[in-house]
Amino acid sequence: MKLRVVQLLIVEGVLISAFFVASSGMFLNTANVRGMLILASQILLLAVGQAMLMSAGYIDISQGAALILSAVIGGNVILAIQDVLPMPLALLLGALIAIVTGGLVGLVNGIMVGVVGINALVTTLGMLGIATGVAKVVTGGVNLIGLPGALNTSFGVVRFGPFPLPFLVSLAVILVIWMLFHFTSWGTHVLAMGSSSSAAHRVGIRTTRNTIGVFVLSSALAGLAGFIDLARYSTTNISGHTNDSLAAIAAALIGGTLLTGGRINFLGAIIGALLAIILLSGLVIINISPFYQTIAIGAMLLIAVSLDPSNRLRRRG
Amino acid sequence: MTDGILSLTGVGKHFGAVTALGDINLRVGAGEIVALIGDNGAGKSTLMNIICGADAVDEGVVRVNGEPLRNLTDANRLGVGVVYQDLALAPHMTVAENMYLGTELTRRLGPFRVLDRRGMSRDAKAAITELGISTLHNVSMPVDRLSGGQRQVLGVARAIKRAKSLILLDEPTAALGPKQVGIVLQAIEAASNNGLGVVLVSHDIPSVLKLAHRVVILRHGTIFLDRKPDGMSVSDVMTAMVGDE
Numbered sequence: 001m002k003l004r005v006v007q008l009l010i011v012e013g014v015l016i017s018a019f020f021v022a023s024s025g026m027f028l029n030t031a032n033v034r035g036m037l038i039l040a041s042q043i044l045l046l047a048v049g050q051a052m053l054m055s056a057g058y059i060d061i062s063q064g065a066a067l068i069l070s071a072v073i074g075g076n077v078i079l080a081i082q083d084v085l086p087m088p089l090a091l092l093l094g095a096l097i098a099i100v101t102g103g104l105v106g107l108v109n110g111i112m113v114g115v116v117g118i119n120a121l122v123t124t125l126g127m128l129g130i131a132t133g134v135a136k137v138v139t140g141g142v143n144l145i146g147l148p149g150a151l152n153t154s155f156g157v158v159r160f161g162p163f164p165l166p167f168l169v170s171l172a173v174i175l176v177i178w179m180l181f182h183f184t185s186w187g188t189h190v191l192a193m194g195s196s197s198s199a200a201h202r203v204g205i206r207t208t209r210n211t212i213g214v215f216v217l218s219s220a221l222a223g224l225a226g227f228i229d230l231a232r233y234s235t236t237n238i239s240g241h242t243n244d245s246l247a248a249i250a251a252a253l254i255g256g257t258l259l260t261g262g263r264i265n266f267l268g269a270i271i272g273a274l275l276a277i278i279l280l281s282g283l284v285i286i287n288i289s290p291f292y293q294t295i296a297i298g299a300m301l302l303i304a305v306s307l308d309p310s311n312r313l314r315r316r317g
Numbered sequence: 318m319t320d321g322i323l324s325l326t327g328v329g330k331h332f333g334a335v336t337a338l339g340d341i342n343l344r345v346g347a348g349e350i351v352a353l354i355g356d357n358g359a360g361k362s363t364l365m366n367i368i369c370g371a372d373a374v375d376e377g378v379v380r381v382n383g384e385p386l387r388n389l390t391d392a393n394r395l396g397v398g399v400v401y402q403d404l405a406l407a408p409h410m411t412v413a414e415n416m417y418l419g420t421e422l423t424r425r426l427g428p429f430r431v432l433d434r435r436g437m438s439r440d441a442k443a444a445i446t447e448l449g450i451s452t453l454h455n456v457s458m459p460v461d462r463l464s465g466g467q468r469q470v471l472g473v474a475r476a477i478k479r480a481k482s483l484i485l486l487d488e489p490t491a492a493l494g495p496k497q498v499g500i501v502l503q504a505i506e507a508a509s510n511n512g513l514g515v516v517l518v519s520h521d522i523p524s525v526l527k528l529a530h531r532v533v534i535l536r537h538g539t540i541f542l543d544r545k546p547d548g549m550s551v552s553d554v555m556t557a558m559v560g561d562e
Contacts, residue, residue: 183431185421188410192418195407202371202405203419204393262409 004256008271012278019282027285034164036281038156038232040274041166042067042225046244047251047273048174048266049218052181054252056214057194057261058113058120063222064244065131066105070226071236072135074098075144078151078230087150094151095227102223103216105131110215114208128245135238147234156231166228173224177217178266190214194261243294247276250301275300321346322382322483322514323368329376330363330538337363338538341377345483345514350505352525352546353518355535356558361518362402364535365487368516369399382482393419396481398513400489404472408461412453413441415460416475444478445471448504452497465492473501483514490521502528522551534558 019027026032046063053060078094085093105127112123158165181187192200193207201207225244229237253259254275255268279296323345330338338360345351355361366372367379370392379386381395392399399405406415417437424433441456450470453463460468469492476484486505490498502524509515509530519525525532526546534542534557542557 183426183429185423185432188414188418188421188432192407192410192414195409196405198403199405199407200418202369202389202399202401204389205419258409262407 004265004268005271008254008268008275012271012275015275015278015282019278019286022286023282027282030162032281032285033162034159036277037162037167038164038228039281040277041164041170042228043244043247043251043273043277044167044170044174044270045221045225045228046248047255047269047276048177049221050245050248051252051255051257051264051266051269052177052190052214053120053218054249054257054259055194055261055264056190056211057197058211058214059249059259060109060124060215060218061121061245061249062105062109062124062127062131063219063248064241065128065135066102066219066222067226067229067241067244068236068238069105069131069135070098070101070223071230072138072144072226072238073101074223074227075147075230075236076138078148079144079146082148087148088154090148091151091154094230095224098227098230099220099223102226103220105222106216106219107212109219110212113215114211135236139236139238141238143236143238145235147230149234151231152234156228156234166231170224170228173221174266174270181264181266186210186213191262191264194258194263196262243297246294246301247273247280247297250297250304251276253301254304272304321349323516324380325368325377326380327377328364328367328374328379330360330367330372331375336538338367341540343533343540343543345516347512347514348509349531350509350515350517350529351531351533352529353516353533353535354522354525354554354558359535359558360538361535362487363538365485365516365518368483369397369401369485393479396479396483398476398478398480398484400472400476400484400486402487402491404468406460406468406472409459411457411459412445412463412471413438413456415471416441416444416456416478420479445474448474448477448507449500450474450497466494466497469493470497470501473504477504477508480508480513483516484508485516487518488520489517490519490524498524522554526551526554536560 049063050060074094074097077097078090081090081093109123109127112118113120155165160168189200189205189210192205193210197207251272252269255272256265257263257269276297279300280293283293283296284290321344325341325343328338328341341364353361353364363372367374370386370389373387381397384395386392386395407418422433422436423430424436438456445453452467453471473489490501493501505515505517505528517525517529526549529546532544532546532549533540
């Protein structure tokens with residue numbers, strides 16, 4: 001695991017150097033680094049959520065849709081109450097609603113997978129369509145306008161030293177989740193479910209409850225990422241984020257979390273998410289068409305995963 | 318006959334139109350080793366799944382120490398330790414983590430209770446040493462790096478550690494060499510001497526005849542024979558298992 005992190009850091013060092021040279025130094029200027037860190041605050045949350053699900057033997061391709069829907073619902077609540085409640089309270093309530101919206105998306109996913117017994121890929125594929133559709137129905141397909149500037153100035157662009165506040169919030173949330181996995185039985189039970197669901201069930205682990213719990217937590221992280229999205233731009237981005245799940249899955253896998261469950265690597269997921277962000281930002285800054293971004297992320301996923309023997313299918317016969 | 322540790326009364330199980338078990342009445346006393354024997358399809362696995370709480374009965378009742386056992390939660394609460402045929406281990410987790418899976422030890426850290434990983438490693442090592450298992454000295458080793466035999470003895474060690482009233486063993490010596498078979502059989506005897514009821518499913522008839530206090534032979538989902546093994550030969554058991562077929 002440590003070797004994986006070192007390898008990733010070397011690759012990232014090479015990429016940073018290449019983009020720095022190709023952009024005549026612009027890649028590492030203050031504004032771009034800050035932009036990358038804010039983007040990181042969202043992708044990190046999604047990557048850690050995805051890593052949690054993968055460690056339990058599941059996957060979620062509806063994260064981007066949960067993010068959009070959470071931003072839309074949270075934003076609408078802020079619009080509705082900004083003139084009624086004091087601004088800090090309105091923003092706090094908006095954040096809470098965004099997180100709860102994400103959590104509700106996860107609750108539906110978790111019930112469909114854990115109780116109804118539908119495959120996680122199929123469930124979240126369905127949810128991808130539903131959540132995206134609901135967001136478009138609610139907004140009429142038009143991004144929200146009229147959100148208070150305080151959303152941006154009191155959270156989205158606030159910095160502590162070189163670090164944007166959303167980035168620090170994401171790191172703090174990830175630290176709490178790491179502690180849950182490392183210090184509590186719940187984390188052990190989630191990993192056991194990914195390692196062998198039937199074994200976990202037979203030793204008395206409440207697999208249905210934990211399945212729902214891990215989906216709710218993961219999607220609540222997407223909800224928080226949705227609120228960060230609102231705070232960054234003071235509007236929604238309902239046609240964006242379609243590739244967020246791809247980046248998150250890639251980050252978790254590249255970081256050493258097993259697709260088949262039983263193992264999670266938080267530091268790896270973080271470093272993997274940073275790799276995706278370096279690629280995304282680097283391609284933009286050297287003026288390569290955004291269309292190439294998904295190609296780069298997809299290629300990064302395939303190359304990194306194919307280098308890891310544990311992720312390859314074994315052929316027999 | 319007293320109810321003892323385990324009692325099954327009128328237990329039946331159906332899978333669609335097929336009757337897998339019918340009118341099973343069985344008692345296992347404290348310290349008693351009961352061997353369940355039968356040909357393939359006789360109903361051994363179904364009966365074991367019912368006794369360990371993995372499957373529910375369609376008829377009748379299962380009791381452990383007089384309390385009804387209906388599911389896995391009941392089984393864990395009533396102190397039923399199980400060695401499953403597939404061992405039910407989590408391959409990515411360590412020996413110590415598997416020993417305590419679902420019953421993790423915790424310690425106080427300020428206002429919180431956190432996993433006591435050091436305590437679990439120490440106790441897992443002690444439990445394995447106490448059973449005389451010398452092949453599992455590294456409890457930090459992930460299970461997927463253990464041999465089949467090592468996994469089997471881990472499954473047995475875990476079941477014995479968890480069992481407070483009853484231990485169920487489904488083919489506990491299937492993947493073991495002679496030395497490890499000896500260790501497992503000794504562990505079963507030790508569990509019996511400590512007052513645990515033992516239900517054992519095994520195809521190793523000679524060992525069963527030496528170890529068991531009672532032999533229960535299932536045929537076509539019903540109990541065909543329930544007696545002490547004294548005077549029984551392997552051939553007698555085989556004949557009782559398959560009849561004239």
